[in-house]
Structure formats: structure tokens, C-alpha cells
Amino acid sequence: EFFSSTSGLEKLFKTEILLLEELQNYVNEINQHALALQSEIDAIRMEHLSAAENIDDYLNNPVNAFRLIKRLHSDWETFESSVSTDTSRENFIENMVGHKANLSFPSQDDFVGSAIALTRLQQTYQLDVAELASGILNGVKYGTAMSWQDCFVLGQHLYALRDFNHTVPWLQQSMQLLGEQSYGQESASLDFMEAVVDYHREMGAHETALGLVNHVLSIEPEHRSHLLETRQQLEELITDGDKNGLLHMTARRPGDYHASREFKMYEQVCRGDLNPSPAKLRELRCRFRRSRLGYAPFKLEELSHEPLVFQVHQVVSSKSAEFIKKMARPKIKRSTVYSIGGGGGSQAAAFRTSQGASFNYSRNAATKILSRHVGDLSSLDMNFAEELQVANYGIGGHYEPHWDSFPENHIYDEGDDRGNRIATGIYYLSDVEAGGGTAFPFLPLLVTPEKGSLLFWYNLHESGDQDYRTKHAACPVLQGSKWIANVWIRERNQHNVRPCGLQRNHEISVPFRDFD
Ligand SMILES: O=C(O)CCC(=O)C(=O)O
Numbered sequence: 122e123f124f125s126s127t128s129g130l131e132k133l134f135k136t137e138i139l140l141l142e143e144l145q146n147y148v149n150e151i152n153q154h155a156l157a158l159q160s161e162i163d164a165i166r167m168e169h170l171s172a173a174e175n176i177d178d179y180l181n182n183p184v185n186a187f188r189l190i191k192r193l194h195s196d197w198e199t200f201e202s203s204v205s206t207d208t209s210r211e212n213f214i215e216n217m218v219g220h221k222a223n224l225s226f227p228s229q230d231d232f233v234g235s236a237i238a239l240t241r242l243q244q245t246y247q248l249d250v251a252e253l254a255s256g257i258l259n260g261v262k263y264g265t266a267m268s269w270q271d272c273f274v275l276g277q278h279l280y281a282l283r284d285f286n287h288t289v290p291w292l293q294q295s296m297q298l299l300g301e302q303s304y305g306q307e308s309a310s311l312d313f314m315e316a317v318v319d320y321h322r323e324m325g326a327h328e329t330a331l332g333l334v335n336h337v338l339s340i341e342p343e344h345r346s347h348l349l350e351t352r353q354q355l356e357e358l359i360t361d362g363d364k365n366g367l368l369h370m371t372a373r374r375p376g377d378y379h380a381s382r383e384f385k386m387y388e389q390v391c392r393g394d395l396n397p398s399p400a401k402l403r404e405l406r407c408r409f410r411r412s413r414l415g416y417a418p419f420k421l422e423e424l425s426h427e428p429l430v431f432q433v434h435q436v437v438s439s440k441s442a443e444f445i446k447k448m449a450r451p452k453i454k455r456s457t458v459y460s461i462g463g464g465g466g467s468q469a470a471a472f473r474t475s476q477g478a479s480f481n482y483s484r485n486a487a488t489k490i491l492s493r494h495v496g497d498l499s500s501l502d503m504n505f506a507e508e509l510q511v512a513n514y515g516i517g518g519h520y521e522p523h524w525d526s527f528p529e530n531h532i533y534d535e536g537d538d539r540g541n542r543i544a545t546g547i548y549y550l551s552d553v554e555a556g557g558g559t560a561f562p563f564l565p566l567l568v569t570p571e572k573g574s575l576l577f578w579y580n581l582h583e584s585g586d587q588d589y590r591t592k593h594a595a596c597p598v599l600q601g602s603k604w605i606a607n608v609w610i611r612e613r614n615q616h617n618v619r620p621c622g623l624q625r626n627h628e629i630s631v632p633f634r635d636f637d
Pocket residue numbers: 520525547557558559560593594595596605607
């Protein structure tokens with residue numbers, strides 16, 4: 122699987138470089154062949170040109186007569202055999218078979234995943250389709266522009282996925298771009314647009330269909346007079362407010378998490394539209410925190426007091442961050458989540474698209490130091506922490522809102538007596554150019570990934586109950602590649618640092634358990 126991480130995409134890029142080389146070889150070979158044949162054609166044409174001045178004179182010359190006969194007798198055979206023995210085509214096809222067996226290619230799942238990732242970005246960051254198609258993200262031009270064909274294939278794909286709400290703007294964009302092409306007014310293009318009108322009629326996107334009909338009619342009014350009837354039908358449907366069609370049948374079902382208030386808040390936090398109140402912000406401080414490891418003091422920035430969330434800056438050097446990524450790169454696989462429902466175990470899920478791998482802290486000096494810094498900064502005992510989990514998110518990669526702590530009815534793996542996840546540490550191993558923040562919808566807090574910093578929070582109340590306010594998420598990455606290393610600290614052995622509360626003090630967070 123390639124779409125869920127940047128390092129996966131790097132493999133695909135290498136594939137494309139090699140394929141391009143192969144195709145270039147083929148084109149060079151056929152060009153050479155064509156050039157050789159062209160010079161033969163040119164020579165005979167020259168001969169004919171001089172012959173045309175006086176055909177009789179030409180043919181009465183014995184040398185010319187011989188040459189004509191010789192050409193037709195043997196030269197044409199040579200040309201034919203040169204065409205029939207040309208192996209460039211077979212070579213290309215054969216080499217492609219080898220490439221398909223040996224190189225990385227995206228699967229259908231990758232194709233679907235990348236299309237869905239695009240619509241997720243569109244939705245979360247409220248991106249304009251026309252801007253997105255022209256390679257602009259939030260006003261900054263990052264990518265190359267999409268062609269009308271790109272937009273069409275994406276629209277077609279979203280149609281197949283029954284995501285009609287996203288299909289319409291992409292087809293619309295495709296038709297708009299096609300109309301701007303030099304061949305956009307040719308008959309074949311207009312035929313194509315007519316076919317797209319039918320798609321829209323089926324979906325019930327009457328306004329868009331009407332726009333297209335009018336466009337086609339404005340170019341070829343006589344040839345396309347059959348569209349006059351279509352136009353009238355569409356106008357009637359629009360005045361009647363007709364709500365038939367696929368678009369209207371797929372209105373979100375009640376109980377759909379993606380339509381909930383909580384999810385909307387999460388999206389708002391991701392794009393920076395929902396922030397902590399000024400009163401809360403006023404209480405927060407940035408302070409120096411002495412390090413017991415003999416380094417200069419760290420800058421500790423408080424992000425929330427209740428529950429406690431802080432970010433410590435410049436904890437790991439760029440060199441160690443690069444080292445950890447290099448170590449993880451060959452090992453990472455699509456991240457899984459504990460499956461609720463049947464079977465137990467872990468599985469890949471659409472709500473978590475990233476790739477990860479786990480490492481024992483004792484593995485090397487770099488992993489050891491990650492553990493020591495979290496232990497030092499939180500004063501928590503790291504002996505019962507879970508393995509370090511390194512993760513990479515590609516474009517559109519995200520992890521929807523969740524708690525890191527396990528619910529009350531959680532069944533721990535056999536022999537796991539380390540208790541619940543009392544706290545989480547996240548090392549950011551990269552900066553992210555746009556998007557990709559860590560969002561706490563209830564605080565409502567957005568943490569910007571900053572390479573080398575450590576984000577830390579407690580998942581549990583002192584009573585050991587889950588603090589439901591700590592629900593958090595990884596916002597989709599809009600531009601860049603996000604790398605993190607997760608640290609999950611368990612309850613066992615923490616009584617000195619965090620004595621348990623006798624009173625259950627979790628009422629304050631209970632309203633956030635079943636937030637709708
Ligand atoms: O990537 C992030 O910002 C958050 C990741 C996270 O919450 C997790 O892996 O549990």
C-alpha cells in the first residue's frame with residue numbers, strides 16, 4: 122500500500138522514473154527507424170522530382186530504367202522487412218512485463234484511498250475545487266495544475282464510490298477546463314459534454330446539467346437542437362424544485378459520526394476556526410524546565426491546564442529525528458487500530474491512514490534518549506511504557522478523533538498488567554508545511570507539529586478514570602510529510618508521581634463521553 126505514507130509514494134515515483142526511461146528508449150528507437158525510412162522516402166521523391174521534368178527522357182535513360190527496376194525489385198522488399206523485423210515494439214512490451222513484476226505499482230485500494238484523501242482535504246479545510254485543481258492550497262501554489270482529464274477521472278471515481286456530493290464539483294471543474302482547451306469546441310468534445318449532462322441528470326444536479334447544455338448549445342446551436350428539449354425539461358425540474366436523483370438519496374444517515382457536532386468541531390479546530398477562549402489562554406505560561414540529563418533547560422509551553430497538556434520545544438535534535446525516521450522507513454506498514462466488534466486483533470481502517478512501526482526503547486541510543494526525555498520531563502516511570510511507535514502520514518493522512526486510553530470494559534492482552542495508558546507523549550519528527558496538526562476538539566486546541574518538540578498530556582484523571590476531554594485526532598496532512606513517534610505510558614508504578622485520587626473526580630469530563 123502506497124497512498125498512506127510519503128515513503129510509499131517515493132517508491133511509486135521511482136517506478137515512474139524507470140517506466141519513463143523505458144518509454145523514452147522505445148520512442149528513440151522508433152524515431153531512429155522512422156528517420157532512416159524518411160531518408161529513403163526523400164531520396165526516391167528527389168528522383169521523382171527530377172523525373173517529372175520530362176518523364177520520357179528520364180525513362181529512356183538506361184541507368185534510370187535500371188534504378189527504377191532495382192528499387193521496385195529489391196528496395197521495397199528491404200523496406201518491408203525493415204518494418205516487419207523492427208523489434209522495438211516487442212522489446213518494449215517484453216520489458217514492461219518485467220517492470221510490472223518487479224516495480225511497485227499502486228493497487229485499486231491506493232487509487233480509491235488517494236481520491237478519498239483529496240475529498241477529505243477539500244472537506245476539512247473547505248478548499249475550493251477550482252483552486253485545488255490549479256494546484257493552490259489555502260492561497261499558496263504548491264502543486265501542478267490538474268488537467269480536465271484528471272478532474273474527470275476523479276469525478277468518475279467519486280461517482281463509482283457513490284460520493285455524489287463531491288462528484289458534481291469535480292465534473293463541473295473538468296468541463297470548465299475542457300471548455301478552455303483549444304479543442305474544447307470541437308464536435309467530439311461537445312459529444313463528451315453531452316454524455317456528462319446525462320450523469321448530472323441522473324444525480325439530480327439539474328443546475329449543473331443546465332449550465333452544460335447551455336454551453337454546448339452556445340457553440341453548436343443548429344447541430345444540437347435536440348438539446349432544446351433537454352433544456353426545457355431541466356428548467357421545469359428546477360422551477361418545480363425537483364429533489365429526485367442520486368444526490369438526494371444519499372443524504373447522510375442520522376447517527377453518522379461525520380455529520381455529528383463533535384466531528385464538525387474537530388474540522389473547525391483543524392482549520393483554526395475554533396480556538397481556546399482568551400480567558401483560558403491568559404492562564405497559560407511558557408517556562409524553562411531544567412533537564413536532569415545535563416542539557417540546557419527546555420522551553421515548556423503550557424497548552425491547557427485542565428486537562429494538562431504541554432509542548433516542550435527542541436527536545437530532540439534534527440539529527441536524532443532523521444536517524445529515527447531512517448530506522449523506521451524500511452519497517453513501516455499501514456497502521457492498524459484495535460478492532461471493536463468481532464475477532465479482536467487489529468485492522469486497517471479508513472479513519473486512520475498512516476503507516477507505522479514499533480521499536481523497543483532499548484534498541485539504540487536514539488530510542489533510549491526519547492524514553493529518558495519523556496520520563497524526565499513528566500517524572501513518570503518509563504519501565505512499563507509501550508514500545509515506541511513511529512508513524513508517517515502522507516498527503517490526506519489522518520487519524521480521526523479518539524482516546525488513547527482504553528475504555529473501562531477493555532480486555533487487556535494476556536499478561537498485560539501495566540494498567541491503562543495514563544499519559545501520551547508525541548514526538549514530532551518533522552515539520553508539516555500545511556495541515557497535519559494534533560487537534561483536541563473539546564479544549565478546543567490545535568497543536569502545530571514542530572520538528573524536535575514533544576507534546577505531552579495525561580489521559581486519565583487522578584482517580585484512574587478516563588478523561589474524556591482528551592479526545593484528540595491527527596488532522597489530515599495538506600502539504601508535506603508528517604512523522605511522529607508515539608509514547609504511551611501506563612499506570613503501573615506511577616503512584617509516587619501521581620498518587621491516585623480517592624474521590625472519583627471524573628464527573629467534569631463525563632459530558633464529553635457521549636458528546637453528539
Ligand atoms: O499524529 C497525531 O498528531 C496524533 C496521533 C495519535 O493520536 C495517535 O497515534 O494515537
